[in-house]
Amino acid sequence: xxxxxxxxxxxxxxxxxxxxxxxxxxxxxxxxxxxxxxxxxxxxxxxxxxxxxxxxxxxxxxxxxxxxxxxxxxxxxxxxxxxxxxxxxxxxxxxxxxxxxxxxxxxxxxxxxxxxxxxxxxxxxxxxxxxxxxxxxxxxxxxxxxxxxxxxxxxxxxxxxxxxxxxxxxxxxxxxxxxxxxxxxxxxxxxxxxxxxxxxxxxxxxxxxxxxxxxxxxxxxxxxxxxxxxxxxxxxxxxxxxxxxxxxxxxxxxxxxxxxxxxxxxxxxxxxxxxxxxxxxxxxxxxxxxxxxxxxxxxxxxxxxxxxxxxxxxxxxxxxxxxxxxxxxxxxxxxxxxxxxxxxxxxxxxxxxxxxxxxxxxxxxxxxxxxxxxxxxxxxxxxxxxxxx
Amino acid sequence: xxxxxxxxxxxxxxxxxxxxxxxxxxxxxxxxxxxxxxxxxxxxxxxxxxxxxxxxxxxxxxxxxxxxxxxxxxxxxxxxxxxxxxxxxxxxxxxxxxxxxxxxxxxxxxxxxxxxxxxxxxxxxxxxxxxxxxxxxxxxxxxxxxxxxxxxxxxxxxxxxxxxxxxxxxxxxxxxxxxxxxxxxxxxxxxxxxxxxxxxxxxxxxxxxxxxxxxxxxxxxxxxxxxxxxxxxxxxxxxxxxxxxxxxxxxxxxxxxxxxxxxxxxxxxxxxxxxxxxxxxxxxxxxxxxxxxxxxxxxxxxxxxxxxxxxxxxxxxxxxxxxxxxxxxxxxxxxxxxxxxxxxxxxxxxxxxxxxxxxxxxxxxxxxxxxxxxxxxxxxxxxxxxxxx
Numbered sequence: 001x002x003x004x005x006x007x008x009x010x011x012x013x014x015x016x017x018x019x020x021x022x023x024x025x026x027x028x029x030x031x032x033x034x035x036x037x038x039x040x041x042x043x044x045x046x047x048x049x050x051x052x053x054x055x056x057x058x059x060x061x062x063x064x065x066x067x068x069x070x071x072x073x074x075x076x077x078x079x080x081x082x083x084x085x086x087x088x089x090x091x092x093x094x095x096x097x098x099x100x101x102x103x104x105x106x107x108x109x110x111x112x113x114x115x116x117x118x119x120x121x122x123x124x125x126x127x128x129x130x131x132x133x134x135x136x137x138x139x140x141x142x143x144x145x146x147x148x149x150x151x152x153x154x155x156x157x158x159x160x161x162x163x164x165x166x167x168x169x170x171x172x173x174x175x176x177x178x179x180x181x182x183x184x185x186x187x188x189x190x191x192x193x194x195x196x197x198x199x200x201x202x203x204x205x206x207x208x209x210x211x212x213x214x215x216x217x218x219x220x221x222x223x224x225x226x227x228x229x230x231x232x233x234x235x236x237x238x239x240x241x242x243x244x245x246x247x248x249x250x251x252x253x254x255x256x257x258x259x260x261x262x263x264x265x266x267x268x269x270x271x272x273x274x275x276x277x278x279x280x281x282x283x284x285x286x287x288x289x290x291x292x293x294x295x296x297x298x299x300x301x302x303x304x305x306x307x308x309x310x311x312x313x314x315x316x317x318x319x320x321x322x323x324x325x326x327x328x329x330x331x332x333x334x335x336x337x338x339x340x341x342x343x344x345x346x347x348x349x350x351x352x353x354x355x356x357x358x359x360x361x362x363x364x365x366x367x368x369x370x371x372x373x374x375x376x377x378x379x380x381x382x383x384x385x386x387x388x389x
Numbered sequence: 390x391x392x393x394x395x396x397x398x399x400x401x402x403x404x405x406x407x408x409x410x411x412x413x414x415x416x417x418x419x420x421x422x423x424x425x426x427x428x429x430x431x432x433x434x435x436x437x438x439x440x441x442x443x444x445x446x447x448x449x450x451x452x453x454x455x456x457x458x459x460x461x462x463x464x465x466x467x468x469x470x471x472x473x474x475x476x477x478x479x480x481x482x483x484x485x486x487x488x489x490x491x492x493x494x495x496x497x498x499x500x501x502x503x504x505x506x507x508x509x510x511x512x513x514x515x516x517x518x519x520x521x522x523x524x525x526x527x528x529x530x531x532x533x534x535x536x537x538x539x540x541x542x543x544x545x546x547x548x549x550x551x552x553x554x555x556x557x558x559x560x561x562x563x564x565x566x567x568x569x570x571x572x573x574x575x576x577x578x579x580x581x582x583x584x585x586x587x588x589x590x591x592x593x594x595x596x597x598x599x600x601x602x603x604x605x606x607x608x609x610x611x612x613x614x615x616x617x618x619x620x621x622x623x624x625x626x627x628x629x630x631x632x633x634x635x636x637x638x639x640x641x642x643x644x645x646x647x648x649x650x651x652x653x654x655x656x657x658x659x660x661x662x663x664x665x666x667x668x669x670x671x672x673x674x675x676x677x678x679x680x681x682x683x684x685x686x687x688x689x690x691x692x693x694x695x696x697x698x699x700x701x702x703x704x705x706x707x708x709x710x711x712x713x714x715x716x717x718x719x720x721x722x723x724x725x726x727x728x729x730x731x732x733x734x735x736x737x738x739x740x741x742x743x744x745x746x747x748x749x750x751x752x753x754x755x756x757x758x759x760x761x762x763x764x765x766x767x768x769x770x771x772x773x774x775x776x777x778x
Contacts, residue, residue, distance in 0.1 A: 200632030243589030
């Protein structure tokens with residue numbers, strides 16, 4: 001028998017059984033009261049989870065589609081955009097804005113580092129003419145495992161007057177976010193991350209200033225046109241046939257999230273991050289990102305000097321059916337990434353560390369037996385005050 | 390116990406259990422050999438089913454997203470487009486092309502009528518300067534239940550030189566189509582129709598001339614950018630995280646389609662159409678569309694003069710949990726539509742007719758008991774040479 005594949009990658013992520021069962025239901029008609037009820041409940045739960053006072057649109061697409069929607073609905077060709085880039089997904093904002101004819105300036109920091117408030121403030125202060133129409137921000141950079149301080153960055157952008165357009169694809173549902181209070185204008189989330197669903201749905205939160213910007217935006221759009229989604233919401237539906245199965249599943253996962261509570265979920269992810277980082281360091285591996293900006297959902301580490309990323313990932317897969325992710329683009333073969341978001345718990349971290357230690361041993365790397373799990377347990381005990389020392 | 394809701398609407402449609410079970414599997418990683426194998430098998434099966442010699446792109450979106458992709462990837466602002474409009478979905482092509490800045494001319498026929506070859510030829514012959522860059526065609530018009538002769542229309546468009554951009558959302562998988570031989574250039578299909586899946590995936594077939602047009606197209610695009618899909622296909626994957634669950638399900642449904650064979654499937658749909666039309670006429674109802682252009686997947690009928698569409702639909706739902714569709718836009722409350730595409734069989738037609746007859750009786754309409762099913766059975770017997778008379 002094949003042991004079940006286990007995804008410790010930054011999406012798709014493990015999906016709870018109750019959510020999978022919703023996926024397996026016969027689809028409802030999308031123009032029925034029954035569907036509208038579930039759809040509106042999911043919409044309300046998303047707004048509550050994001051502390052969003054304005055609009056939320058559920059799109060049938062992956063997160064990139066929602067990123068494109070965020071640009072195409074608020075900007076016009078020729079608009080000046082500042083893109084804060086600390087990895088592949090920060091760069092994606094810039095590429096999308098360029099595809100729509102915006103003039104994009106990038107603030108780039110080396111991979112593994114965050115976008116600091118000072119760096120942003122400095123650039124915004126130089127913009128005396130207030131030419132930047134929007135600033136794009138990546139909350140949690142999936143390619144490096146860095147989390148930026150979205151709250152601080154967003155408030156600084158609001159002070160300048162530009163729109164804050166944020167990617168929270170790999171943080172939403174794992175990290176408490178206050179969309180309206182933080183002054184974020186457009187925010188994008190995806191289903192296959194901490195929302196504990198398969199890929200195929202995306203979510204866009206849209207504040208009042210973004211809705212105003214929509215009115216004058218000249219980028220072409222149709223399938224992702226916010227105006228159509230907003231109008232359809234008045235009759236409790238979507239403008240185009242949505243993925244009804246996934247909206248049922250979304251309602252189910254949002255119920256689970258509400259039950260645990262986003263504060264408790266945030267603590268769980270913090271704990272998993274710290275346990276995993278302690279375990280990896282305990283085994284002698286080098287972490288790619290400093291503690292101060294380490295993502296609670298993705299941890300990147302360097303392989304021991306003697307081993308390749310490929311060998312570690314392959315051994316983990318062959319021996320334990322645990323999937324880890326490679327680095328992306330220029331970080332390919334340089335780091336490996338462990339995803340720990342959504343339906344992932346401490347025991348999964350311990351299992352992953354135990355499996356990784358075995359694989360490192362098998363590949364000839366030497367570290368004391370049990371040091372990875374041991375270090376993680378010590379960290380957890382320190383965090384929780386539990387007696388296990 | 391609630392009897393299971395049964396969808397006799399033009400999408401979502403009933404989904405086979407084996408396909409639903411694929412939806413309920415834990416998602417695979419989308420950058421794995423295992424996923425690539427299934428993805429490439431689905432891609433190959435789609436090409437075979439469409440008799441397409443060039444490219445097929447699987448998009449995570451609904452059909453409208455794929456329609457937008459077809460326009461945005463082949464045209465440029467200012468291009469002249471001829472839109473053949475015989476209903477809501479024909480008009481959608483025109484609206485999308487206009488959203489992208491194309492100059493759109495519409496050929497409109499009254500609802501319930503097809504686009505004839507003569508009408509198209511006449512307009513194309515007037516275009517001495519060959520100004521039309523593309524002609525948009527709806528193969529099967531979902532809003533009225535009309536099927537156009539895509540083969541003839543497409544060949545005439547090819548003769549003119551414009552691109553033939555076709556919507557086969559509610560025909561693909563139910564009607565044999567020869568994409569390359571018919572000279573179609575771009576063709577769009579959706580998952581929640583005859584492909585027997587929930588909503589959430591769309592498919593775009595792309596011929597050599599469309600791929601050439603892509604090279605000079607100036608419409609902005611990113612998520613739907615054909616170039617990115619084409620490049621990713623070289624490494625057997627998609628540019629952005631696809632709906633992996635639905636691609637597994639698609640592979641499963643395509644296996645079922647291949648097993649029955651598209652010719653047999655086409656005959657089944659023809660038979661269902663004829664049986665349903667015979668049954669409806671037998672009960673004294675008026676069909677909205679003449680036999681010569683009647684869709685094999687959607688049948689529209691007028692309610693008896695004394696009854697409203699709403700009363701019929703509500704009674705069918707309350708008494709039998711069978712969903713029928715209303716008319717759309719100006720046909721709302723004027724016609725009701727019965728979808729019979731994909732995982733629908735003769736027995737479903739008989740059940741629907743029997744239920745409809747009961748409901749009409751309940752609402753005070755008089756017709757001889759059993760006349761609906763009786764008329765359908767006679768028609769089936771005539772079609773199949775079966776002894777049941």
